[in-house]
Amino acid sequence: MSSANISPPSEIKHPKSFLEEVIAATPGESHLMNCIQCGTCGGSCPSGQDMDHTPRALFAMIAAGLKEHTLKSNTPWYCVSCYYCTVRCPQSVHITDIMYTLKRMAVKEKIYNDAKAPDFSKTFINWVENYGRAFELGLMSMHMLKHNPFGVFKMAGMGVGMVTKGRMAFTPTRIKGMDGLKAILNKAKELEAVA
């Protein structure tokens, strides 16, 4: 995949290809252009068997410029962030970080195939953006209502267990500096748009 025509990430201002786009959107040195297609990543992946493409195949697709194909793949959404691939990659490719980049791109372009995982992230973050802390009961119930209403019955036993053991909060906690946090996140999102 390596090519002499690809600029180092810090110099990519106007990405000319999908590969450069991915590199530019990943923090630090992703080393993506160093991928030698060895497949150590897929072989190390605990959820690889449920992925549409192994990470190796996905990187070949990125290099080939198959943007829509890549962003529609369920692969990034099935990444469990365990970093096995990242520590084993002989070329030090920041594979897990690239999976996050692909998720962000798919969300931005709204071209994911299954909305379940992106919706989970959005619901989780909605609580954080408004209260400053995560809220498990709100997250679980809102997510289940949307994507798995009958799952509520299957999960009833566990839910009762969590409540009786005092492990489930009924109300979210709001941090004191919510105004400051909101200002920070709004500013960050403005900068995101520029990048």
Next chain:
Amino acid sequence: MKYNYYPGCSLEKNAASYHISAMAIAKPLGMEFVEVDDWNCCGATEYVSLNLIASYALIARNLALASKNEETKQLVAPCSACYLNLRKCDSYMSESPTLAEKVNTALAAGGLSYKGGTLKVRHLLDVVVNDIGYDAIAAKVTKPLKGLRVAPYYGCMIVRPKLGQNGSFDNVEYPKTLDKLLKVLGAEVIDFPLKSHCCGGHMTQISEGTGYELIRQLVKGATDYKADLMVTLCPMCQLNLDAFQGPMNAYFDTNYNMPVLYFTQMIGLAMGMDPTDLGIGAELVDARPALAKIEIEVPEPKLVIKKPPKEALPMPSLPEEK
């Protein structure tokens, strides 16, 4: 030693026993924790899937708040996901001036700033084994966990990835610190091959089959090795292995019954503390039969159903939805 302490959202409620037990062992072991004032969620693995700069700014707010403490530049997180997020943000802000500049422009909107490298982000296990040390802990053991067979379970984010100059405080694939600690406490420690495999994180909510399979492998592994219980150091791992063990059994029609406790609870027990003072009894998979093996009696857990306050119902809604 004094440390800034970042509990993280899980330790407020679902993993309260981890927090309680960490606080209980802190004083006798000589650790002084100062909770980061008004800390916020680290965004887990969710925010960075949606927004890059906002997710790093969210984490950096905590780093900025903690760095105000002039007495210590150490920041301890008991949760592996929080630990990785805080560590990664600190490390990437040091390495990437572009990211650091954007994050600081965002932080400035809230009157804060952070310079990468100011704090030293540590996991609670790292602090316990490396700052306090095995010898000091051994000296405090009054009730060795002799006869208890335990599976040390690290999970993924405590040891991976390698970041910055320090890399990782333990081996990225075959860590040994928890094994050694549990041996010091007197337990019989199995050589658990799945010790740094992933518990699946949020996968139970995204794809049941994928999530439950990862939980099944871990619980089966510990059961096959005839462990009495699994010992963990991450609230997400504990939640998946303990609370989701029931739904996992239902999914695969299996009957596993593997209790999961925190390493801080094991330290407390070995120091002769009362199990209830360590939050033991909040597990969904009962740990009492396993602990009875070494003559630790845990009283029948009393029901702690608290009626939600009136103003809590109906479910609080998010502003956008009004």
